[in-house]
Amino acid sequence: MAIAWPWLDRLAARAPVAIFVAVGRDAIERVEDLSLDARIAWVASPRHADVLLVAGRVRSEDAPALRAVHDQIPAPRKTLWWGSTPFQELVLPMVLPLADEASLPILSLHTRVSNSEPDWLPDVPPNPWQGLGPNGQGGKDMMGGVPYGRPMAMTDDDSRDGLQLDQTTVQIGPFLQTWPAGLVLELALQGDVVQHARVVHSPCGPTKGLREGVSSRLRSAARLLRLLELGSLAERCLRVAAAHDRCQPVELAALRAAVRRSGAFAALPAGLGACRLDGAPSDIRSRLLAWLGNDADPSKDATTEPKPKLSGLLLGLEWNEAWLVINSFTPQQLHGMAVPEKAPVKGDDNTTNSARSAMEHAH
Amino acid sequence: MNAATAVGATLLLMLGGAWLVAVFDRIAAALVARRPVGSLWLGPLQSGASLLVSRTNQTEHPDALNWALAPALYLVLAFVGVALVPFSTSGALVDIPAGIVLWGAVESLTVVAVFLHGWSANALFPLLGAYRYVAVGLPIMLVSMFVLIAAALPAQSLALGAIVQSQAGLWNVVRQPLGLPLFLLLGLSLTLRGPFNYADSADLAGGTDAERSGPPRAVWQWARLSMAVSFSAMAATVFLGGPLGPAWGTAELGPLWLTLKTAVVLALLVAASHLLARMPPSRMLTLLWTVLLPLSFVGLVAAGIEAAP
Amino acid sequence: MNDLISGIDIAFWALAAIAVLSGWRVFATDSMVRASFLLLLSFMAVAGIMLLLAAPYIGVATIFMMAVEMMVMAVFMVMFMMNPAGLNPMSMVHQQPLAIGAGVVAFIGLSAAVLTSPLPDQPVAADHRAIHALGIEMLGDSMLIFESAGVALLSAMIGSVILSSRSGRFGPADPGSRPPGLCEGGLPAGSVPDENKNHGMGHGMQHDTPNAAPQDTHGAHGAQGS
Amino acid sequence: MTLQALLIVASALIGLGLYGVLSQQSFVMLMMGFELILNGVLLMTMAFWSFGSAGAPKGQLLAILVMAVMALEMAIGFALVTAVYRQRQADTTEALDTLKH
Secondary structure (H helix, E strand, O other), X not given: OOOOOHHHHHHHHOXXXXXXXXXXXXXXXXXXXXXXXXXXXXXXXXXXXXXXEEEOEOXXXXXXXXXXXHHHOOOOOEEEEEOOOOOOOOOOOEEEOOOOOOHHHHHHHHHOOOOOOOOOOOOOOOOOOOOOOOOOOOEEOOOEEOHHHOOOOEEOOOOOOXXXXXXXXXXXXXXXXXXXXXXXXXXXXXXXXXXXXEEEEOOOOOOOOOOOXXXXXXXXXXXXXXXXXXXXXXHHHHHHHHHHHOOOOOOHHHHHHHHHHOOHHHHOOOOOOOEEEOOEEEOHHHHHHHHOOOOOOOOOOOOOOOOOXXXXXXXXXXXXXXXXXXXXOOHHHHHHHOOOOOOOOOOXXXXXXXXXXXXXXXX | OOHHHHHHHHHHXXXXXXXXXXXXXXXXXXXXXXXOOOOOOOHHHHHHHHHHHOOOOOOOOOOHHHHHHHHHHHHHHHHHHHHHOEEEOOEEOOOOOOHHHXXXXXXXXXXXXXXXXXXXXXXXXXXXXXXXXXXXXXXXHHHHXXXXXXXXXXXXXXXXXHHHHOOOOOOHHHHOXXXXXXXXXXXXXXXXXXXXXXXXXXXXXXHHHOOOOOHHHXXXXXXXXXXXXXXXXXXXXXXXXXXXXXXXXXXXHHHHHHHHHHHHHXXXXXXXXXXXXXXXXXXXXHHHHHHHHHHHHHHHHHHHHHHOO | OHHHHHHHHHHHHHHHHHHHHHHHHHOOOOOHHHHHHHHHHHHHHHHHHXXXXXXXXXXXXXXXXXXXXXXXXXXXXXXXXXXXXXXOOOOOEOOHHHHHHHXXXXXXXXXXXXXXXXXXXXXXXXXXXXXHHHHHHHOOOOXXXXXXXXXXXXXXXXXXXXXXXXXXXXXXXXXXXXOOEOOOOOOEOOOOOOOOOOHHHXXXXXXXXXXXXXXXXXXXXXXXXX | OOHHHHHHHHHHHHHHHHHHHHXXXXXXXXXXXXXXXXXXXXXXXXXXXXXXXXXXXXHHHHHHHHHHHXXXXXXXXXXXXXXXXXXXXXXXXXXXXXXXX
């Protein structure tokens, strides 16, 4: 359903183009610079987008997720491949090298009157359920099956106060707005508390030799600020970073003061995401402060100290805290922390929870 | 004033007010981000139009009734709130003797509406947003109840008209300095904004709104903006003397004063939502139960002592 | 005047129908969230009737309180029910004939009493200041009653925190409050949850692991004696 | 809208609630039954207040006490459910049969 009045269409055509970005390898900074364009709105959910932008090379293991994301964009949808290789079966895909500016092609894609792109996947539920089971809703007995396409949540141990409530296991990633590109996590959630975490795919690693400069640290700070619902301040961070990239002088003290005034440091619980990083203890506050700092690039050589495991840092955190912790590391730091872990012993399809919990308790 | 014109005026006010909130939002975002404002006056209309012309979508097996009705319920609650506000010293659209309690009911039903919006989608992110919102939305509502009871004390009445009259000498914002700041926190929560945006937030890809597109999303966003108008009008009534103006004005100017005061509260609300960081939910709950709720008690006791004959 | 009366009558019967029908659907729907909000609908219809009865404060306060209560109720339902959304339809009732009989007898008995007994007829005056009178009463003659209700609520709050929290005076409450074993190191007396990490047992239900016994729709509820 | 009609509607709510209390296995659903009974009681109270007492304020006070009872029932009820669940992961009345044996 949509409303079709000519004057409404004309008005709508002048709104910023909503893009959902599937970020691949080495593309996040290009995307962040693109998002500063007033004619373009980078949205968090594919449901809110008009155009899918595939930025940077996408690994083959992320292709199914990319297809699913594409099909979630409401019609009429368009796709722009920006520094990425289109799927083979596509007819006349719009391709652009990552070095080119993407804003004008996106605007032209959006205004071009043509039919919507067809689905890339058959429109079937991820878990077939229709007509299955005794009640035709995919359920099995009382607690089993995938009723209405969602796996039934099962009770499991709780790490906080011992109340054994339902847990649901979900995979998060690889294409989300404020999320390391390519990272796929499997989380067992009880309410919104992470009870178990496992890295399924590690993030698309940064290119070798890329040093953490002022610009990339400011961009990391911007991601964290966006998660603190400080979208406008995050945009300011990105603008400063972009100015620094253009070799303009930037004043970090004012930015730091603005972040401090917003209460961002007070909002972050002390000791959240605490671990030893590059030979020194750090937590989320100290990392944010360091990102906004004026000091020269530490540019340490990779220390021999083993990096902390991301999945270990997430246990027992609430969703928001977990997401903050994930974004409190730069892509360079995250690279060695999030290595894929083996799936726990696979039992029957709904016994994985208990098997996993037994394993976690073992170590 | 007959009923039809009153309803029409309310509708216009809600459309205009929602537009004004969106304009404020753009100004605040541009100021904080240190960039030019861009398309200021037409921008909200363009964004709204682009929502209206896009296609609706369907999630897999949603709770169809609530999926369809939740945005409308939120919008209706915003309208009820505005209908309770006395526009002039002569009365409101809905003038009942327990007006401030009915506003409390609007607050609590808003929590229900947001929960149903997230729950009915049958998807992970909206559901998480819905639960988180309930956990934070209920205690902040308790805080606002104590604040409102304190404001009703000097009036010795639960009717909003009487509360306005009781501020003829001194506005409640001066008499009860804790009231308006605490009430503004409730406004942030009711409208899912900034430091209290636990429902439709960035870490949930849009939260309860993540699976919406098309005209229903336009209604949901309009309802959020309308609720901001409704809340601000209520805050202006309870703490800033509503339609009361300076001594040289006449009673006919009442709606004008109310509108101006509402705009001031709106600006405060928008500024707070762009300037303040949001805490993780557990930290916010600790703050609510151990600091803000006792603070509202203190405010209530102080108001009681002040109002004692 | 006649029109006005019939308007109120129509509103009353409509609200009464909503109250009773949604009250019945509470026990007929599978989804716990739907059940709580149907009960909320029933309360709101009754609150509407109270508004018609010229009791604005009680009516509006009912809406206010019940919206909060039912919201909390919905969250608890989802927490504790084994099948909160009614995803796999199942019967969660017992002693059905007795319950239906009791319900019908209660309704008929009360209705008969209503229809046969002489009812008072002293309607409240149209200009009665109900809220003012209530306030004077609560903080005047009946202050002791009102304050007792407050104290009772306070003690209920404290009691419920003690009952539901894990940390007891001497450490976590859950292991300490298990009954002692029947023999040295043996299984505790009474029924306990399955200890072999098969936490599908939660909610007193077994899910089908390869080695679990076939589903017994009745006996599985209690999680007894495994 | 007569007193008789109001009382009969309230009786229907009480009957439905009683059915729920006796028939539901789940604790939480059982509490829903109690709430529905109290709903009927609340309606009866206000009906008598409105038609039978010429607006005596004690009628309204009784209604407020009924609401307080509802809140008490919810608080204690949920606390008990949580305590039982902590012990046995059970949420049905049948699970509490220790005294039977």
